[in-house]
Amino acid sequence: MLQRIQTIYLMLAAGASGGLIYAFYLWGLDDGTQVWAKDVNYVFAAFLTSAFFSVVAIFRYKNRKSQFMLGRLNIILNFILLGFFVYQSLISSGEFYGSEKGVGLFIPIISIVFLALANKAIKKDEDLVKSVDRLR
Template sequence: MIQRIQTLYLLGIVVLTTLMMCLPLAEFLCGAETFNLYGYGLRSVETGEMYKTTVFLAIMLVASALLPLVNIFLYKRRMTQIRYCIVEFVLLTGSVIMLAVHYVLFYRAFADFDFYALSIKVTMLLPIAALFLNYLAMRAIAADEALVRSVDRIR
């Protein structure tokens, strides 16, 4: 299970999506107040108060962090693993789209202020890296399945 390369890819997806939940994705400066966009909502840096929650994004990120963990333990059922990788691809793509939508919505909300600035954090690129790792995991699982089928054909 752990000796397979796709297990490392799937663990990488878990780590990246967990980091997206914990680290700020973007920062908005409005006058004297600073807001950070997390995977679960928009939070003020000074007061720590949550201004807006992003529930659906948080649900998608949690699901996209748990699904690869489940997928790791299905190592005897490779076709099911491939299907779960496809579902993970859909979840990660949906979270990228939702993240972009929330970013644009908050950007427009803060654009009304007299003085504002914004900065995108490196963590905004983590879902793209997770998508790439998911693709690599799916390819490695398919290669394992092809190897097993070729060995069955020889017997």
């Protein structure tokens, strides 16, 4: 059923991972250039993979366990991406390489929040189905 609340959360997570990378840059360099997600190939691939996992999870609504597993895998991927951004901001802090951090560094956090809410709703649905099965 596509009209469940986790579908909305997964669409928002896919929109954050796949759409916001074109609206916000990741960090700025000292010479004034801005680094976008599409400029760093593995970051771009990680964002698109995260969006792909969210879209695939939307259409796995008949199998809630695999939908939940895809959500967890996506959360792990976003934590890895967030860890890379924290590492990148720590090695480039100060006035050497670039002191301007962009809003795009927070996109994995937004995606993690929506994915956690989706997984909570999926778990709630699974518990409801199990409780109804016990009554039969």
